[in-house]
Amino acid sequence: MSKENSKLQDLTAENLTRHVIKTCTSNVSNERTTELISGLIQHLHDYVREVQLKPGEWEAGWQYLTETGQFCTPDRQEMVLLSDVLGISALVDTINSAQARSSIATESSVLGPFHNDADVLENGASIGSEGVIGEPMLIHGTVKSTDGEPIQGATVDVWETNGNGFYDMQDPNRDGPDCRGIFRTDEQGRYYLLGVKSVDYNIPNEGPVGKLLKILDRNVTRPAHVHFQLRHPDYLDLTTALYSSESDHITTDPVFGVKTSLVKDFQKFDRLPEKVLGYDLRSSPLAQPESVAKNGIWSLEHDFVLLRK
Ligand SMILES: [Fe+2]
Structure with a gap:
């Protein structure tokens, strides 16, 4: 009998978890890796014991995760969506958010699965490309530090x-960036651009995540919002979003991203607000000056506050 076999231990519901954790971590020197894998095994095993998981239920579970992974493409991240609807993305965001511990800094919100590379544009430009639909909306404000100093050069x-509720990568009629752009704050910390009045939209629900939400009879509609990611070398990165107060789904966001401080009133102006200068409406396929004069324009104004590193 070999030395290994002499240590053979019959595994039971009581000692299996301890044995698996030891097996997985005894050759690992990195403390964080040990902590992460130990905790994962412990909680998964506890879950199995707590709900007395049946073999058929276990099979349905791994088949569901397989299906979810197989559903992913470069333009469709079903695993992130699953994390979002289970509140894991929101929880990771919350426990790691330095902004949440500040009463002044702008709060963070979930990244979501639709961030992508974008062109760098001049302040005042439109993020809508040819064929963009929807109502024009000015998006503008400042980026400042917690002591009120304007931050120049923040992206x-x-x-x-x-306006149809699709991100460019979801829309079969789009083959390039649309409704996304990167701007740089001026010497007064200002950013200003022309976007589309946000609309409520359904998260993609024809796949495995949609199937789960249907079983749970859950809302699939996100409240209208605009995503932002702000960066400056001297300040902490901020990923956030601003949500429309007029949405009927503000309290039932399927990905749990809404925070009170991020809910905004979208204003309607009969013409361009005088205090916001520099918009180049002639470059926009959405809002020609004549159209704005006739139909007015929406405005979303927000001053972001960043935490210094
Ligand atoms: Fe979104």
Whole structure:
């Protein structure tokens, strides 16, 4: 009998978890890796014991995860969506958010699965490309430090859906960036651009995540919002979003991203607000000056506050 066999231990529901954790971590020197894998095994095993998981249920579970992974493409991240609807993305965001511990800094929100590379644009430009649909909306404000100093040169990465509720990568009629762009704050910390009035949209629900939400009879509609990611070398990165107060889904966001401080009133102006200068409406396929004069324009204004590193 070999030395290994002499240590053979019959495994039971009581000692199996301890044995598996030891097997997985005894050759690992990195403390964080040990902590992560030990905790994962412990909680998964506890779950199996707690709900007394049946073999058929276990099979349905791994088949579901297989299906979810197989559903992913470069333009469709079903695993992130699953994390979002189970509140894991929101929880990771919350426990790691330095902004949540500040009463002044702008709060963070979930990244979501639709961030993508975008062109760097001049302040005042439109993020809508040829064929963009929806109502025009000015998106503008400042980026400041917690002591009120304007932050020059911060990048403001903005993305939202078209007026039809689709991000560019979801829309079969789009083959390039649309409704996304990166701006840089001026010497007064200002950013300003022309976007589309945000609309409520359904998260993709024809796949495995949609199947789960249907079983749970859950809302699939996100409240209208614009995503932002702000960066500056001297300040902490901020990923956040601003949500429309007029949405009927503000309290039932399927990905749990809404926070009170991020809910905004979208204003309607009969013409361009005088205090916001520099918009180049002639470059926009959506809002020609004549159209704005006739139909007015929406405005979303927000001053972001970043935490210094
Ligand atoms: Fe979104």
